[in-house]
Amino acid sequence: MSSSPQPVKKVPIHLQSAQNRVYIKNGEIVNHDKAFKADVYIEDGIIKFIGAAADITVPGGVRTIDASGKLILPGGIDPHTHMQLPFGNAVAVDDFYHGTKAAVAGGTTMIIDFVFPNKNESILEAYDKWRSWADPKVCCDYGLHVGITWWSKSVSKEIGILCNELGVNSFKTFMAYKGLYQLNDSDLLDVFERIRGLNAVAMVHAENGDIIAKNAARLLAEGVTGPVGHELSRQEEVEAEAVHRACILAHQVDCPLYVVHVMSKSAGIEIARARQRYRKKYIFGETLAAALGTDGTHYRCEHFGHAAGHVLSPPLRPDKTTPEFLMKLLASDDLQTTGSDNCTFNKEQKELGLGDFTKIPNGVNGVEDRMSLVWERGVHSGLFDPCRFVAITSTNAAKIFNIYPQKGTIAVGSDADIVIWDPQATRTISKDTHHHACDFNIFEGMTVHGVPEYVLVRGRVCVENGSVRVAEGFGRYVPSPLRPAFVYDSIEGKAEAEQLEQQNGNGSSQIAALDAHVSNPQPPAVMFSGKSIPPTPEGSRARVDGIRDLQESSFSISQELDTSAVRSSIKVKNPPGGKSSGFW
Numbered sequence: 001m002s003s004s005p006q007p008v009k010k011v012p013i014h015l016q017s018a019q020n021r022v023y024i025k026n027g028e029i030v031n032h033d034k035a036f037k038a039d040v041y042i043e044d045g046i047i048k049f050i051g052a053a054a055d056i057t058v059p060g061g062v063r064t065i066d067a068s069g070k071l072i073l074p075g076g077i078d079p080h081t082h083m084q085l086p087f088g089n090a091v092a093v094d095d096f097y098h099g100t101k102a103a104v105a106g107g108t109t110m111i112i113d114f115v116f117p118n119k120n121e122s123i124l125e126a127y128d129k130w131r132s133w134a135d136p137k138v139c140c141d142y143g144l145h146v147g148i149t150w151w152s153k154s155v156s157k158e159i160g161i162l163c164n165e166l167g168v169n170s171f172k173t174f175m176a177y178k179g180l181y182q183l184n185d186s187d188l189l190d191v192f193e194r195i196r197g198l199n200a201v202a203m204v205h206a207e208n209g210d211i212i213a214k215n216a217a218r219l220l221a222e223g224v225t226g227p228v229g230h231e232l233s234r235q236e237e238v239e240a241e242a243v244h245r246a247c248i249l250a251h252q253v254d255c256p257l258y259v260v261h262v263m264s265k266s267a268g269i270e271i272a273r274a275r276q277r278y279r280k281k282y283i284f285g286e287t288l289a290a291a292l293g294t295d296g297t298h299y300r301c302e303h304f305g306h307a308a309g310h311v312l313s314p315p316l317r318p319d320k321t322t323p324e325f326l327m328k329l330l331a332s333d334d335l336q337t338t339g340s341d342n343c344t345f346n347k348e349q350k351e352l353g354l355g356d357f358t359k360i361p362n363g364v365n366g367v368e369d370r371m372s373l374v375w376e377r378g379v380h381s382g383l384f385d386p387c388r389f390v391a392i393t394s395t396n397a398a399k400i401f402n403i404y405p406q407k408g409t410i411a412v413g414s415d416a417d418i419v420i421w422d423p424q425a426t427r428t429i430s431k432d433t434h435h436h437a438c439d440f441n442i443f444e445g446m447t448v449h450g451v452p453e454y455v456l457v458r459g460r461v462c463v464e465n466g467s468v469r470v471a472e473g474f475g476r477y478v479p480s481p482l483r484p485a486f487v488y489d490s491i492e493g494k495a496e497a498e499q500l501e502q503q504n505g506n507g508s509s510q511i512a513a514l515d516a517h518v519s520n521p522q523p524p525a526v527m528f529s530g531k532s533i534p535p536t537p538e539g540s541r542a543r544v545d546g547i548r549d550l551q552e553s554s555f556s557i558s559q560e561l562d563t564s565a566v567r568s569s570i571k572v573k574n575p576p577g578g579k580s581s582g583f584w
């Protein structure tokens with residue numbers, strides 16, 4: 001990270017009115033590629049000037065914010081939310097108002113939500129429905145991915161319309177939720193091929209839905225009905241197998257693939273391996289605030305509400321070293337983004353799954369706490385620097401979904417989505433003080449460093465010293481154009497690279513290179529403001545050991561879990577009478 005000043009031009013700006021005009025002085029700008037001291041001037045929601053105070057004339061009356069000792073960051077982009085999602089018999093309680101208010105309170109200034117069409121529903125109609133829910137309520141800008149929850153010629157045609165006319169460039173497929181959204185391999189191949197043909201981006205929920213359905217039925221029959229059954233039915237090899245298969249399916253048809261919610265070490269390793277195999281092309285991996293900030297031991301809590309409050313898919317892992325392992329994969333660019341999968345249900349809604357874990361509505365909070373959590377566990381703990389923090393909380397998502405540099409950077413001409421970040425301040429997370437509509441917080445009681453002192457959404461000051469003043473409907477829909485250069489430029493160099501490889505006849509050396517990489521990960525250079533933040537030696541060792549363990553005995557972690565001990569400790573409430581119709 002350099003601290004080089006930007007080249008500056010004298011910009012004579014003479015302002016008549018203070019409206020929509022903000023001047024931020026004395027802060028340190030942190031982008032994904034560099035950090036430097038400079039002032040920022042904003043007009044009508046756009047960054048107009050970055051440079052030294054001496055190079056700008058700011059008249060009185062303009063709103064001035066003194067950012068001395070603070071960092072000026074691009075607002076967070078959460079690429080994975082589900083506001084007011086209908087899921088089974090419940091609707092997520094964070095609607096587009098409460099959800100985006102919570103986002104802004106935590107320093108996230110854009111979300112990308114998911115349209116989930118029902119089976120046989122037109123995906124265009126579903127898109128319109130989501131727009132009609134979101135547009136009047138969003139407090140910050142938003143984009144949409146669309147779920148390919150079923151497959152037909154009409155869906156294929158409508159994908160083209162979404163891409164060419166409606167600003168959607170990313171489509172989520174499901175290898176889980178059998179009988180609901182799950183596609184088979186043949187359909188997945190067709191969907192990936194169609195997406196590739198449009199220069200769009202495929203996304204995948206990678207868990208093997210057939211295995212999950214079988215395991216869930218067996219566990220229920222054995223009397224394991226509580227939330228622990230959720231994780232037992234979909235242990236990490238079930239996730240890793242699907243990640244592996246999805247990467248190969250996508251590669252077969254040359255389609256870029258973004259794997260959402262990577263929740264386990266084994267799945268993370270599969271992404272790292274695929275990225276090595278394909279030379280960083282095709283495959284991108286996202287993990288979640290939940291996976292970085294807590295773990296699956298909560299499923300063993302005997303209070304149903306507490307355990308069910310942590311249920312999401314794929315589940316949190318009971319292995320307590322998983323969060324740090326995933327954080328290190330983010331540090332080494334084996335994973336690229338962090339989302340929240342914010343999809344919140346109240347205790348009463350979670351109780352739909354009393355007596356049958358497959359009926360617990362899936363989802364947790366995270367949109368408000370994602371930024372602070374990643375700061376705490378990534379930067380504050382010394383694993384990576386603030387530039388990498390910006391990359392994995394904002395810039396990489398903007399690049400992958402092709403909204404960069406409008407979003408994801410502090411630059412002249414970019415939207416003024418800005419967070420003034422106090423890296424030393426702390427806050428303690430609680431359901432009693434959060435801005436979500438839900439009555440539970442999976443990070444309850446955690447104290448985190450890194451607090452957004454000010455948050456500007458397109459130039460509008462929405463957070464100021466702890467007070468959150470958002471405007472319902474202020475946010476706008478942000479279209480995502482086709483062919484993200486960040487994704488497609490590298491893919492299109494593929495033929496050349498493969499030719500070279502064939503000439504060198506070095507197929508097997510790829511594996512050797514991968515093994516060298518994963519057993520000897522290179523810690524990133526951690527420099528900030530001229531100070532070196534060394535990665536903890538214990539941490540590095542833990543990562544190496546973790547990867548070696550995984551390599552020595554494939555998927556050993558999930559097998560080690562003593563399920564018989566868990567089963568005998570579960571109280572059976574309302575054993576199910578018949579076949580479950582839960583979320584498989």
Ligand SMILES: NC(=O)NCCC(=O)O
Nearest residue numbers: 205312313341343362363
């Ligand atoms: N993740 C989760 O449990 N709920 C939301 C739906 C999904 O992302 O699969």
Ligand SMILES: [Zn+2]
Nearest residue numbers: 205260261313
């Ligand atoms: Zn999913």
Ligand SMILES: [Zn+2]
Nearest residue numbers: 080081082341
């Ligand atoms: Zn999700």
